[in-house]
Each structure stands twice: as C-alpha cells, then as structure tokens.
Amino acid sequence: MTRRGWIGLVAVAVVLGGGTAVARSLLGSTGIPDGQLQVEWRGAFRGQATLPAQLQWCPITRLGTLEAISNDTGMLVSLRERDSLITGIHPILAPELGGDLPLPSAVASLRWVRDTGTILGFQGQYGAVDIESVGATASGSFDIGMRRAFRADTVRVRGNFRNIPVVATAVGCP
Numbered sequence: 001m002t003r004r005g006w007i008g009l010v011a012v013a014v015v016l017g018g019g020t021a022v023a024r025s026l027l028g029s030t031g032i033p034d035g036q037l038q039v040e041w042r043g044a045f046r047g048q049a050t051l052p053a054q055l056q057w058c059p060i061t062r063l064g065t066l067e068a069i070s071n072d073t074g075m076l077v078s079l080r081e082r083d084s085l086i087t088g089i090h091p092i093l094a095p096e097l098g099g100d101l102p103l104p105s106a107v108a109s110l111r112w113v114r115d116t117g118t119i120l121g122f123q124g125q126y127g128a129v130d131i132e133s134v135g136a137t138a139s140g141s142f143d144i145g146m147r148r149a150f151r152a153d154t155v156r157v158r159g160n161f162r163n164i165p166v167v168a169t170a171v172g173c174p
Contacts, residue, residue, distance in 0.1 A: 032050070032160055032161070032162040033050075033162070034137075034162055034163040034164075035052060035053065035054075035162075035163060035164055035165065036050050036051065036052060036053060036068075036161065036162060036164070037050070037051050037052075037053040037066075037068035037075060037159060037160070037161040037164065038050045038051075038159050038160050038161070039051070039068070039075055039110070039157060039158070039159035040157070040158055040159060041110065041122075041146075041155040041156065041157045041158075042155060042156055043153070043154050043155035043156050044148070044153035044154055044155055045114075045120065045153070045155055047112060049070070049073045049112070051068035051069060051070045051073065051074070051075065052068065052069075052070060053066060053067060053068035053161055053164040054066075054067055054164055054165045054166075054167055055067075055079075055085075055138050055164055055165070055166045055167070056166075056167050056168075056169065057085055057166055057167065057168040057169075058168075058169065058170065058173030059084070059168060059170055059173075060170050060173050061173050062080070062081045062082065062083065062084070063078060063079065063080060063081070063173070064078070064079035064081065064085050064166075065077075065078055065079075066078075066079065066129075066138075066161070066164070068161070068164075071113075072111070072112065072113040072119065073111070073112040073113070074110070074111055074112075075108070075109070075110045075157075075159075076108065076109050076110075077106055077107070077108045077124075077129055077142070078106060078107045078108075079104065079106050079129065079131070080101060080103055080104060080105050080106065080107075081103060081104050082103045082104065085131070085134045085138070085166065086104060086131065086134065087131045087132060087133060087134055088104070088130070088131060089104075089128050089129075089130050090104045090105055090106040090128060090129045090130075090131065091105050091106065091127075091128050092105075092106050092107065092108055092124040092125070092126055092127040092128055092129065092144050092145075093105050093106070093107060093124075094107075094123070094124065094125045094126070095107050095123055095124075106124070106128075106129045107123075107124055108123070108124035108127075108129070108142070108144050108146070108157075109121065109122065109123050109124065109146075110122045110146060110155075110157055120148065121148065121149050122146035122147060122148050122149070122153075122155055122157070123146060123147060123148075123149055124144045124145070124146050124157075125144075125145050125146060125147050125154075126144070126145045127142065127143050127144035127145050127157075128142065128143060128144070129141075129142040129144075130142065134166065135166070136165070136166060137163040137164060137165055137166060138161070138163075138164055138166050139160075139161060139162050139163055139164070140160070140161055141158075141159065141160045141161075142157070142158065142159055142160075143156070143157075143158050144156070144157045144158075145157075
C-alpha cells in the first residue's frame with residue numbers, strides 16, 4: 001500500500017472512531033438517549049418501545065413513581081422505599097399481595113395497543129428493578145415477569161432507563 005493509501009486509511013479510522021465517541025457521549029454506554037426508558041417484551045406477545053420517562057418522588061409516602069408513556073404505550077413502576085430513593089435492587093411484588101410489603105420493593109405494569117386495536121395490560125409478578133444511580137436524575141435496569149390481568153398470558157419484560165429526571169414534590173402525592 002502506498003503512503004497516500006495509509007494516510008487515507010488512518011484518516012477514515014480517526015473519523016469513524018471520533019463518530020463512535022460522539023455517539024457514545026450522546027447516547028451513553030447503554031445506547032439509550034438521556035431521559036428515555038427502553039423496554040422489550042417476549043413471551044405470549046413480542047414488542048419493544050423507547051419512551052420518554054420521569055421519576056416522581058413523594059417524600060411523604062416514600063413512593064417513587066417511574067412513568068414512561070408515549071401515546072397508548074406505557075410502563076409504570078412504583079418504588080416503595082424506607083426513607084428516600086436509594087440505589088440497589090427493588091424486588092417486584094405481585095400487586096395482589098397487598099398489605100405490609102418489604103421495603104424496598106416495587107410493583108410494575110405495562111400496556112400497549114396491538115395492531116388489532118386491543119389494549120393489552122400486564123402486571124409484574126416477579127423480578128427486580130435495579131436503580132444504578134439516583135440524584136437529580138436516575139438510571140437503572142429491570143427484568144420483570146408479567147402476567148396479563150385476568151388471563152394466563154405472560155411476558156418477560158427487560159429494559160433500561162438512563163438519566164431520567166427525578167421530580168420531588170409533596171403536593172399531590174399519591
């Protein structure tokens with residue numbers, strides 16, 4: 001290869017490497033844009049979505065509500081805490097357990113519209129939400145087994161969220 005060919009090859013490598021670095025800084029190591037939740041479900045039904053998200057924190061009830069909604073697709077995770085939002089594993093508990101649940105813990109739900117126009121809703125039965133960082137924003141991942149309400153259909157729901165805003169308010173807390 002000629003000297004000019006080597007210089008061209010090095011230039012292409014530098015440009016591609018720089019583009020990769022820019023993409024990583026914009027999307028983060030997970031490939032998810034800031035403020036977004038990425039979810040994928042497999043099982044009786046298959047699908048995926050990337051949704052804008054936020055986490056509302058209520059210091060009075062010590063409940064964090066992670067909402068990710070766009071049009072008719074949405075995921076909701078309620079994080080139950082002892083004192084404040086913390087990093088770490090939050091086990092998913094089935095909503096029908098009710099009563100005094102261990103802290104920290106979480107309940108989750110997912111809904112979307114099928115191509116037939118039917119809205120499907122699923123409730124978390126087991127799994128976990130892992131809060132990796134929390135402050136002005138929160139990041140983490142989840143792996144949740146869900147069951148369709150009043151049906152035997154199940155899906156496994158996995159995903160990540162990156163730098164979603166945390167909004168703390170005592171007014172209008174659930």
